[in-house]
Amino acid sequence: MLDVENLQVTLANLGFRWNFKLPEGSFLAVTGSSGIGKSTLLKSLIGMQRRQTGTVRWKGKECNIEATGLQPFGMLFQKDNVFDHLSVERNLSFGLSANGKLKSEQYQLLESAARRFGILDQLSKRASSLSGGQQQRVALARVFLQNKPVLLLDEPFASLDPELRQDGLKWVLELQREQGATIIMVTHHLSEVEHVAQFQLEGLSASHWAFSSL
Numbered sequence: 001m002l003d004v005e006n007l008q009v010t011l012a013n014l015g016f017r018w019n020f021k022l023p024e025g026s027f028l029a030v031t032g033s034s035g036i037g038k039s040t041l042l043k044s045l046i047g048m049q050r051r052q053t054g055t056v057r058w059k060g061k062e063c064n065i066e067a068t069g070l071q072p073f074g075m076l077f078q079k080d081n082v083f084d085h086l087s088v089e090r091n092l093s094f095g096l097s098a099n100g101k102l103k104s105e106q107y108q109l110l111e112s113a114a115r116r117f118g119i120l121d122q123l124s125k126r127a128s129s130l131s132g133g134q135q136q137r138v139a140l141a142r143v144f145l146q147n148k149p150v151l152l153l154d155e156p157f158a159s160l161d162p163e164l165r166q167d168g169l170k171w172v173l174e175l176q177r178e179q180g181a182t183i184i185m186v187t188h189h190l191s192e193v194e195h196v197a198q199f200q201l202e203g204l205s206a207s208h209w210a211f212s213s214l
Ligand SMILES: Nc1ncnc2c1ncn2[C@@H]1O[C@H](COP(=O)(O)OP(=O)(O)OP(=O)(O)O)[C@@H](O)[C@H]1O
Pocket: 011, 012, 014, 032, 033, 034, 035, 036, 037, 038, 039, 040, 041
């Protein structure tokens, strides 16, 4: 269970507060109009956004925002998920090892993820030379290799055309099914996910204080 209890964030004159519990392996779609705090929710879960108060627990254990490596979260943004100046292979290697150095069996995992996400022939290229859609594949493959139990996805396919968005969603669902991942996905395309999401956190608030519970 992901247990978000009284998580509060203040930005300038805006305040946000969230309470919800999410069972393991479930899919939460977060939707609502621009500026209501969807990205802020994800960032505050992983500690990228300073919290005023509140706790985030995964399987009963409080998530330590200072120990990024130990956090249960993997995160994917709308863009800028890759290290531009590094090769695709190097980008993927960080999904398996903090310093990017791999043992041979890890390299096999890397290759199989690259094959799965259709980027095997791109491994030696610089990430900056890929299209936006290909870069998202690299990012998704890295998240796949990280094998984190909770995936925070902030409109990861928003810049892709509808067909690629469907592919992206298909891969996310594979992660959910194969790795048992719990997914929180911010999206403006609710119609594309409502048939797969078990929960929806919608219209967080029209006012400055947002309170939602599941
Ligand atoms: N660092 C910051 N300092 C001050 N205000 C901020 C900061 N980051 C975000 N905000 C404001 O907080 C509000 C919530 O922003 P957030 O990015 O979470 O919205 P969102 O729902 O994800 O929007 P969108 O759908 O446009 O991405 C917005 O009004 C935004 O301007």
